[in-house]
Structure formats: C-alpha cells, structure tokens
Amino acid sequence: MYKLSLDSSSVAEFLLEKNWLFPQEAVKSTEVPGAGNMNFTIRVITNQRSFILKQSRPYVEKYPQVPAPADRVLREGEFYKLTAHIPALAARTPKLLGIDEEQSILQLEDLGVGSDFTGMYAGKKNLTIEEVTELVDFAVSLHDSFQDLPSEKRITNREMRKLNHEHIFHYPFVEENGMNLDKVLPGLEKSAAVYRQDAMLKQRVEGLGELYLADGPCLLHGDYFPGSWLQTPQGIRIIDPEFCFFGSREFELGVMLGHLQLSAQPKEIQDYALAYYLQKSGVDQVLVKKFAAVEVLRRLIGLAQLPLSLNIQERISLMQKASLTLTS
Numbered sequence: 001m002y003k004l005s006l007d008s009s010s011v012a013e014f015l016l017e018k019n020w021l022f023p024q025e026a027v028k029s030t031e032v033p034g035a036g037n038m039n040f041t042i043r044v045i046t047n048q049r050s051f052i053l054k055q056s057r058p059y060v061e062k063y064p065q066v067p068a069p070a071d072r073v074l075r076e077g078e079f080y081k082l083t084a085h086i087p088a089l090a091a092r093t094p095k096l097l098g099i100d101e102e103q104s105i106l107q108l109e110d111l112g113v114g115s116d117f118t119g120m121y122a123g124k125k126n127l128t129i130e131e132v133t134e135l136v137d138f139a140v141s142l143h144d145s146f147q148d149l150p151s152e153k154r155i156t157n158r159e160m161r162k163l164n165h166e167h168i169f170h171y172p173f174v175e176e177n178g179m180n181l182d183k184v185l186p187g188l189e190k191s192a193a194v195y196r197q198d199a200m201l202k203q204r205v206e207g208l209g210e211l212y213l214a215d216g217p218c219l220l221h222g223d224y225f226p227g228s229w230l231q232t233p234q235g236i237r238i239i240d241p242e243f244c245f246f247g248s249r250e251f252e253l254g255v256m257l258g259h260l261q262l263s264a265q266p267k268e269i270q271d272y273a274l275a276y277y278l279q280k281s282g283v284d285q286v287l288v289k290k291f292a293a294v295e296v297l298r299r300l301i302g303l304a305q306l307p308l309s310l311n312i313q314e315r316i317s318l319m320q321k322a323s324l325t326l327t328s
C-alpha cells in the first residue's frame with residue numbers, strides 16, 4: 001500500500017502517477033491542515049492551487065493499535081458523489097476531485113485555512129441563530145434529498161456503523177470497561193457507575209442502538225458535531241462524512257442537539273434548532289431527544305471524550321437529565 005506522508009517529492013510522484021495534477025502544475029509544499037485522529041490528511045500546495053489529500057488506513061491514525069475499516073474514506077467519497085447533485089449541499093461541502101480506490105485516498109477541494117467549531121466546548125463560542133439555521137438547513141436538505149434513491153444504491157457503511165455502535169451504545173455503559181474516568185475528571189468514575197448499573201437505562205440505550213443499526217430512507221452525515229463543521233471566510237462548511245449511511249433522521253438531529261447541550265449553548269438556541277428543523281421537515285421529537293441523551297452520556301462516560309470545560313457538577317446534571325429522558 002502506498003503510504004501517504006508529508007514528504008513533498010513522494011506526494012508529487014503519487015499525484016503525477018494518478019494524473020491528479022494540471023499541466024505545468026508542480027507541488028511546492030505540504031502541510032497538516034488541522035487536527036484529525038482517524039485518518040491521515042494533508043494539504044498540498046502547488047504553483048497553481050492547493051487541495052487536500054485524505055487517506056484511510058486499516059487502523060486509527062492516532063492509535064495504530066486500534067483497527068478500523070481500511071477503505072472508510074471511500075464511503076466519504078460516495079457521500080460527496082451524491083451531495084454533488086444537490087446545489088444546496090454541494091455549496092457547503094468540498095468538491096470531490098479524485099478517488100483512488102486501491103490506496104483509499106481522496107483528493108478534495110481545499111476549503112481554506114479555517115477552524116472547526118470545537119472551541120464551543122470550552123465555552124469560547126456560542127452559535128448564532130444564523131449559524132444554527134445554516135447547520136439545520138444543511139441537515140434537512142441532506143435528509144430530504146435522497147429518499148427516492150433505490151435501496152440498492154443506498155450507502156450502508158455497515159462496518160463504520162458497527163464501530164460507532166460499539167462506542168455510542170455499548171462500551172460506555174459496560175461496567176468495569178477498563179476506562180478510568182477519574183483521569184478525565186476526578187469523581188467521574190463514581191458518577192458514571194450509577195448509569196452503568198441502571199438496567200432500565202441500558203435496555204433503552206440498547207433499543208436505540210438497534211434503531212441506529214437499522215437501514216432507513218435518509219442520507220445522514222453520520223457524525224454531525226462541531227468537529228465536522230468548518231468555519232471558513234465563506235461561511236460554514238461540512239466535512240468528514242466517513243460515518244455516513246442511510247438511516248433515520250432522528251439520530252442525526254439528536255447528535256447535533258446533544259452537542260448543543262454538551263457545549264452549554266443557550267436554551268433558546270437548543271430549542272430553536274429543534275423547532276426550526278420541525279418547521280422544515282417532519283421528525284419524531286421524542287426520538288430526537290432520546291438520541292441526544294445517548295450522545296450526551298456517551299461523550300461524558302465513553303472513550304470519545306471532548307475538550308469540555310464543564311465541572312463535575314455540570315456533568316452530573318447533564319447525565320441526570322439525559323437519564324431521565326431515556327427512562328421516562
């Protein structure tokens with residue numbers, strides 16, 4: 001397998017071989033475009049433009065001992081091939097410039113040097129109504145646009161869904177799963193134990209997990225949270241749909257709402273997001289809130305931790321609320 005690296009001459013050779021450069025185009029330099037954990041992503045700067053190369057490997061880039069579906073980046077390619085047909089979606093996602101199926105590498109439009117919305121968790125950023133509107137508009141268009149696609153053309157992405165299922169609906173709720181939450185924040189381990197011992201809660205989470213694994217009519221981004229939202233000078237752009245699949249829209253909206261809670265966005269903003277989605281398209285509100293609750297819990301007591309500034313009391317109160325939503 002060709003292993004993509006920051007080495008400009010090796011990258012130039014790969015690009016020439018693929019015919020992914022314009023005539024007279026020469027690679028000037030490469031750089032890391034931003035933080036990523038799962039894959040290997042670089043920005044290539046040439047004498048004419050810049051673009052992004054993203055390679056998925058049979059493991060998680062940051063934790064090479066953890067295996068992951070090797071060709072997952074190709075699911076991302078399939079997503080962009082679909083969204084390219086819908087102007088409202090194409091305008092908010094990078095253009096797909098090339099796919100190398102053998103090496104699991106994508107060539108993508110460079111959306112420019114921007115930052116994602118991860119700063120929201122540190123209380124550094126409140127979303128504006130305009131930003132929430134943009135984010136919900138994208139989700140609604142995505143969910144509504146491909147419902148007539150014949151089932152054999154729908155992206156199933158089973159392997160990535162299995163991986164996500166484990167980390168959202170299972171692992172966080174396993175007693176003595178080997179994680180020491182006190183290393184995240186002292187006192188968290190004891191607070192998590194309550195939920196890990198709650199049979200009713202666990203049964204509800206399991207049921208939602210089954211819904212997540214079931215196929216549905218809507219194309220979902222699959223990982224619709226601040227790390228996938230890029231702030232660029234042209235507005236918000238959406239990247240990294242490697243967990244995309246056709247499922248139920250409630251999961252996606254639930255995840256988004258969960259992150260509005262985790263980043264302590266004002267209640268009006270949280271309510272607006274759901275109300276605005278409802279105004280534009282039908283959605284089962286109760287189910288959305290339940291998926292949001294699972295997302296909150298799994299981000300607080302699971303492996304995929306976020307750079308949160310919440311203290312233990314604030315985390316406990318989010319967990320209590322989530323647990324109530326799930327068991328009532």
Ligand SMILES: Nc1ncnc2c1ncn2[C@@H]1O[C@H](COP(=O)(O)OP(=O)(O)OP(=O)(O)O)[C@@H](O)[C@H]1O
Pocket residue numbers: 033034035036037038039040041052054094108109110111112113114115116227239240242
């Ligand atoms: N098309 C693009 N234009 C500009 N910057 C990009 C683009 N794609 C990715 N980036 C930058 O590279 C970073 C990593 O990309 P991406 O999130 O797709 O990788 P990843 O390894 O799947 O990340 P994660 O581990 O969070 O899932 C992004 O946060 C962003 O800063």
Ligand SMILES: [Mg+2]
Pocket residue numbers: 038039240242
């Ligand atoms: Mg990713």
